[in-house]
Amino acid sequence: MMVNAKLDMDDGRRRAVIERITPSIDDGRFAAKRIVGDAVVVEADCFTDGHDAIACLLLWRREGEAAWHETPMAPLGNDRWRGSFAAQSVGRYHYTVIAWVDHFLSWRHDFARRIEGEDLRVGALVGAGLIENAAQRAKGGERTRLKGWAADLRAVPDAQALRTLGLDEELAAIATRYPDRRFAATYPVEHPLVVDRERARFSSWYELFPRSASPEPGRHGTFRDCEARLPAIAKMGFDVLYFPPIHPIGRVSRKGANNALVAEAGDAGSPWAIGSAEGGHTALHAELGTLEDFRRLVASAHTHGMEIALDIAFQCAPDHPYVTAHPKWFKWRPDGTVQYAENPPKKYQDIFPFEFESEEWRGLWQELADVIRFWAGEGVRIFRIDNPHTKPFRFWEWAITELKREYPDAIFLAEAFTRPKVMHRLAKLGFSQSYTYFAWRNTKDELVEYFTELTQGAGREYLRPNLWPNTPDILTEYLQFGGRPAFIVRLVLAATLGANYGIYGPAYELLEATPRDPGGEKYLNSEKYEIRDWEREAPQGLSELIARVNQARRDNPALQSDASLRFFPVDNGSLLCCAKSDAELENLVVTVVNLDPHHVQSGWVELDLAALGIHATAPYQMHDLLSGARFLWSGPRNFVQLDPQRAPAHVFALRRKVRTERNFDYFL
């Protein structure tokens, strides 16, 4: 960063300047994220001193490719340039920008403004020299043509003919292909880009405790039981089936039901207290089944259009084999015990965290990466990472980058509910998706502010929100007190505000709403600590509505990404209206939700028709994808009334074309 005192730098003649490349996360320290097939649009401020013309190229390559691909950039005005390339495959890319003062282009611009005869002649000679230089760089027929052009420019005596010759467009196009790039300036930071498969941007998660999957009350669920449940989960429209940890559960300091400090005989313990004499993070809890059963389940899920996502919780029960095999991976206290996890006065006696400042940190990092590598080897590609914010950021950056080099289709979801900058750092360093504060954003103002920030703030380039209305740890007050309408409202919000969302079931579709403690948000008789027998076909259950919501998501590209989200005014603070569209504004979905689960609310929705590409006066059809009802709207302001007991939300497909007499055969 020091400005060199000596004149030994090579760049004194590099007159072009490149600034403010976008996308750019911390000046290229971290990768922007895109999906395979996306056009990666890159912009930069490029300019030079004086009046000379410049040329700019976008340079890009897949990691591992030796040479840059080059794509011309076009000026947008105000010294801003834009180019793009197609992200054709998953993996890591880099891009930067090169620019140079182009003397041929400058000459051409200048020559076009020359009027007088003598002036034209000298100008033509200058151009001939530049074109001869370009000919030296050209090959074959193009070289010959450029040489001929230069010779003609030196020979033609007639001013008008000289003008026409000098400004020949076809010859100029050839010369432009052979620029003098000796003094080209390249932006010094090669910006990284991560290209993921589509599921990183659009996914519908269903969280299930396999041990509760048994159809027989009292029997421990198995992978075979999960297999049997696949059709029902697929029918609801989910494409990611996520399991809490499936490894042996520690016996030492095991927690009892409802997080009791001492387990009773037969208590199942928390699946997050990983490891026992039977094994650790690469072993399976024996009662769930064998590795063979697990493989079968993974394969079977695929046939139902689903993937199994595993929970990666890097922590150990006191009897995890690591504790004796690698004592330096833990923090030992002066009393000879290992420091268990705690956040005084809260204590987690059944869990030992790793000591990442250990002098054996390299071995620990390798082992942890190998855990994920093991499950990737078993066909798992989606990992929900438990509490990543309690392990070093640098570890995740290294592990995710390395693992994605081997498995570029891997997806990592960061389960961090913590401070904003920590959440953002995790997303920046490589997590594909991130849990959010959605569970605690309930009012209209909260939702509008938070989702505007998520979809339009700096994080839009690297943080993909994944919205969960509930988790095994989070039963919000809104769900506790709002009844069935609250569950519908939060489902519709999650599924339409977020292209990625998930529910923890069957608690969600069965409307489980009883907290362990008044004022708390933990479930009573939580599956974290005991096996639950779920009533399968509750008459009030939401399975069918969930299926309709997920179908709407599948049918409408608008709902499959977040960048287009925008909110529209409604003159009632309980009604929220938002819309999403695809890039071409061909598919439009407008959601209107009554956030009040107790009362009928109505109001006037005010759409920004111009932004949605709708004619100001033509009518348009609003097709409610939940109820099937169709409404004819026109103009920006239209009336909506939502009864929470009947239907607390509309998810409208907006159709611009309404049939008129012009569509009628005889009209033509």
Add this chain to the structure above:
Amino acid sequence: MMVNAKLDMDDGRRRAVIERITPSIDDGRFAAKRIVGDAVVVEADCFTDGHDAIACLLLWRREGEAAWHETPMAPLGNDRWRGSFAAQSVGRYHYTVIAWVDHFLSWRHDFARRIEGEDLRVGALVGAGLIENAAQRAKGGERTRLKGWAADLRAVPDAQALRTLGLDEELAAIATRYPDRRFAATYPVEHPLVVDRERARFSSWYELFPRSASPEPGRHGTFRDCEARLPAIAKMGFDVLYFPPIHPIGRVSRKGANNALVAEAGDAGSPWAIGSAEGGHTALHAELGTLEDFRRLVASAHTHGMEIALDIAFQCAPDHPYVTAHPKWFKWRPDGTVQYAENPPKKYQDIFPFEFESEEWRGLWQELADVIRFWAGEGVRIFRIDNPHTKPFRFWEWAITELKREYPDAIFLAEAFTRPKVMHRLAKLGFSQSYTYFAWRNTKDELVEYFTELTQGAGREYLRPNLWPNTPDILTEYLQFGGRPAFIVRLVLAATLGANYGIYGPAYELLEATPRDPGGEKYLNSEKYEIRDWEREAPQGLSELIARVNQARRDNPALQSDASLRFFPVDNGSLLCCAKSDAELENLVVTVVNLDPHHVQSGWVELDLAALGIHATAPYQMHDLLSGARFLWSGPRNFVQLDPQRAPAHVFALRRKVRTERNFDYFL
């Protein structure tokens, strides 16, 4: 930028993260600017994984100092930290931030929350170990005290006594002075900072053609004549007296009066056509006087509280000695002539630009830097750089940085009227002040938008505006058609919106307003091409008003910087109201200007009293520093009427304290 595939990095245990340092210009690529005596406030996002406490220090040093100074940073909430250091001398500084996970601080936070006896005992032992480590790093008496503290923590049996001992504040302060910084993370970019003397932020310029300074009509002005004019210019309150080039003027292709292509015998030529047989950029135009005269003038200006600023125009007349001595510094055309400056169809036949892509660019750079070095050697410290945007950015960055290493009190004003990003680049790379678009911002909306951007946009850290209502090249339409009121309006705006401003005189104070061409903005009979005899004491002249405006600037710190500028609403589009304050809100200046030079305008000004630190109901005094009149205002809304023929502007000193009966001796 590649994430390292191998685990050979040393930073696996550096868990602290540092992001988003401010001020930061292009992530430390360029220097922020401050004035000697300023507190340099630096902020950063600093955090770590998990619950551990961190400590952050601001590291700073003057260029050349081997070791960093360290200043503690304090948390502001939301993981933002702030620290500051005093910029005690002019020159170049660097700063960055270091942060680490502080196990002693974490332990102390944790220990305070421990309740049970056994828990306290183990906690005390953990603390004792950390304190013993700190003792190893400490010296002398502090080492002894820490050792004693650790021993006591191991020995004390009573829980309450242990708590008190563990939380001892004095001992904690000692331990905190010896942190374990083995795994500290330092932000990798050392951010540069340029500290200038105060005149870089606050200056009042007067531009004068020395050749027109003669009191005898028809005689060529001299440095001696300029010396005689110093008292009058000082009386107007200016502190920078800026001369167009004072070097030999080329004879070849010399321009005549009013830019005539062919000069007549005796025509003076443009001072910007530099160089003749008599010499070039380090020579003096003989008719102005000798180097001895110039030195006398420089010294004499100082005794009047003024500095001489020179015009650095890096271009040559065709007969400049460089052209024959260094032919490769110019661009030769196929017809054997040098390419003169042009912007077709405009031509500047009397000026040869340098060819910066010359293979002899190193020699050219050195020579040009030496030109400035020469004049710096003659005591000049302020340089107005002519058209810097037509020379390579990299040249200026090198030259200014090098010259300021030798002359850290040097000030460079960029005379660039060009595209916004080019203007910003020049300011970023080192220019101390910048000309602006002020001359073409006349309406209220234009002024509010532009000056809000200048004082609150990204440029506030590096671009110091210098406002000129006129220059020898710019006689705006507003001045041409607005008469005396227009000259007053633009003077007051320049002098109050900008802590740095200047006028080109005597054209300005003598209200010169005749353009060369209708619709153009060039002066008729411009001093650029001929010597003018100015009528000295015009009865309608603005000298006295200018003196009052400059006196207001000197008396009021509020007007000596730009950061505090804010605008207030007036319910009349012709009235502009703005205010500036010092950092402590002790000195407040409110300007109200009638932008309409033709009609009386009146309206209600609405001050933001809270922002100005004024009590909502108490009256306050508005003392017009131009007319001397005093008004008593109260509340946010007050009436103003401005008659352009009498006084088109108020420059109010706002005084909070109005005398009441409580100030009366007998009241006490």
